[in-house]
Every structure is written in C-alpha cells, then in structure tokens.
Amino acid sequence: MLSQKSLELPTAETALEGRDTPIRISGTHHVNGRSMLPPFPEGHEEIVLGLGCFWGAERLFWEMPGVYVTAVGYAGGYTPNPTYGETCTGHTGHAEVVHVVFDPTEIGLPELLRAFWEAHDPTQGMRQGNDIGSQYRSVIYTTDELQRPLVDKSWQEYDQALRQQDLGHVTTEVAPLEAFYYAEEYHQQYLAKNPAGYCGLKGTGVACPVT
Template sequence: MSNNQLPSVQEAMADREVPIEVAKTHVVNGHEMTEPFPKGLETAMFGLGCFWGAEKRFWLVPGVYSTQVGYAGGVTKHPTYQDVCTGLTGHAEVVRVIYDPKQVDYQTLLQVFWESHNPTQGMRQGNDKGTQYRSMILVYTDKQREAAYESLQHFQQRLRDAGFGQITTTIEDASIFYFAEDYHQQYLAKNPKGYCGLGGTGVTCNV
C-alpha cells in the first residue's frame, strides 16, 4: 500500500473493539473533552497535517470552548496511532473543535484552517508524508458545507495569485470521530518545545 493511496474497505485494517479513553477535561482551559457539551455549542472538524500543532491553532481562538485530536475519514473502527501510521485504516489526523457560535463564527475557523497549513500538497504536510496528513474539512451541516466550498474557491484564487498550485483539500460529511490517545491531547501544552510540523503559505484568507 502506497503512503499516497487510501485503502479500500477490503484492504483496510481490521476493526478494534475497545475505544481509546481520554481525560475528562481539557489541559489548557479545563472544559469538557467528551459529550455532553453545554447547550448552544457547535462542532467543526478539520484535518491539516500533524494534529499537535493543528489543535493549538484552534484552542487559541476566542470563542472555542474545547478541542480534541483524533482520527476520522477512514474505515477501521477505534484505530490506534500506530494503526493510523500504517496507512491501512484510511484515517486522517484531525482536530475536533467545539465552539460557541455567538462568540466565533464558522468562517473564522475556516480562516484559521486555511492559513495554518499548505492545502496544495496532497497526501502530506511539509516533511510529514502519508495519507494521515491530508487536508480535509469535515462538515456537520449544509451551512458549513456551503461556507467551506465558498472559502475554498476564495482561497484558491488567493493562492493562484501568489504562485501556488491546486488545492487538494477535500470537503466531506463528518464521519465518526475516534479519539487519539490521551498523550496526544493538547500535546503542545504538555510539551511546549514539542514538534510542530505545520507551516502556512503566508497567504491570508479573508472569508
């Protein structure tokens, strides 16, 4: 299996029976990590390379209530990090964002997404290579889908004007979110000098 090719259902690794358990509270802000979340909050989900740096980008946004890292967009149920790294589960590393729409709108989260990575690299992000590092927006509502497509078209033009190529980001219906292991959650808060492979293009996305 190439690290640039997603597995079919037949090729995918077998499911695991036991879900990964994580801490109940967010290391940075003390808010809930698992459902139920307070009423009125909404959910967004993004894949933009290594989820350590991606999560930090979003927990810093005012109006974001909680963030969690995990795996989505694949086939295998309850995968481990080691499973995902094989490329045989089909999952991407993602960050799930729980936010208050009265304090921050979805368009602002999209702006953070686009500006925090290079969405033209296919199955990689910088030196991180493989299907788990692909760029994707997982939408929960028709409104999010419409906003995501509009922002992609806008940012594509901005990138072309700056000399970049075609965006490879996919926009998909939100699939099941599987938590990553607890040591991955808020990793850069626990390890301030830890690795962060994210690097934007320097192009702004004013959606």
C-alpha cells in the same frame, strides 16, 4: 512525527480491522479543564479539521477566543477506533484531525476556516511539508448541512487566492463527518504538556479572503 508511509488510501476491504472498544481517555482538556466528550453546551457547534500533524493544529484552535474545547483524533477512514500506530501506516484511511467545539455567538465558522487555511499548505495532497502520508492530508469534515456552503465558499476563494500567486490548487478533502475517534491521551493537548514538542504548522503566506 515524520512518516514515509502510504500515499494511497485503502478501501473498506483492505483497511485494517480495528476494534469495537474506543481508546480510553480522561476526557478532560489539559488546558481549560472542560470536557472533551459530549454533550456540549446548548447552541455550540462542531467542526473537524485536518491540517497535518495534529499537535500544533490543536493548539492553534484552543487558543482562539470563542473555541469552547478541542480534542485530537482520527477521521475520514474505515478502521473503527484506530490507534496512532495503525493510522500512521496509512492502512486505516484516517487523517489526523482536530475536533473543534465553538460558540457561534463568539466566533463564526468563517473565522475558524480562515485560521485553518492560513496555517498550512492545502495544495500538497497526501503530505504536509516533511510529514508524508495519507494521515497528514488536508481535510474538512462538517457536522451540519448548513456548514457546507460556508466551507465550499472558503475553499473556492482560497483556491483562487493561491492560484493568483502561482502556488497550485487546493487539494483539501471536504465531506460530512462520519465518525471521529479520539486519539490516545498523550496526544491530547500535546504541546501544552510538552512545550518544546514538534509543531509542523507552516502556511503559504497567502491571506485567506473569507468573509
């Protein structure tokens, strides 16, 4: 999963062309058997998070009580229906992300954001540890305008907590989700299928003060 690819995001004009046809997946979560594809149960919410390599990131969230289902994929770029290989070139503009569907009566967005911040180093720009490239950047893509104030509050509070420890500033990208493209089947719930597989999650050790 190591990459020495582009640290610069492409433009819409320079990004890879992609394709009209989505990558085909089974749609069934390997761990809990639920559908990774919409529609989801009424009242459930969605958030898309990127914190480096999506293998370990997905496991972090599928293990959390109140999370209904997860899926890994690509978001934040220009290329429609990209492949993993294309995303890793840095020429699609996408980040590796986890689509999290959750029941807000069991777990709130602040709890998910706390796990997000504490599981990685959001100060590193276009990398996460030894994983280097724009696809590994830290991102939060909201799916509801009501999510944005909670995300901004958590961003500001964790940025302050990191600065107090002289660990730098948060570089996490925050934006409304434009499109989520499912990754290939073998990436879905990868660490459940390959327990000894690579997991690059490594936090800063700084607790998130989100309330």
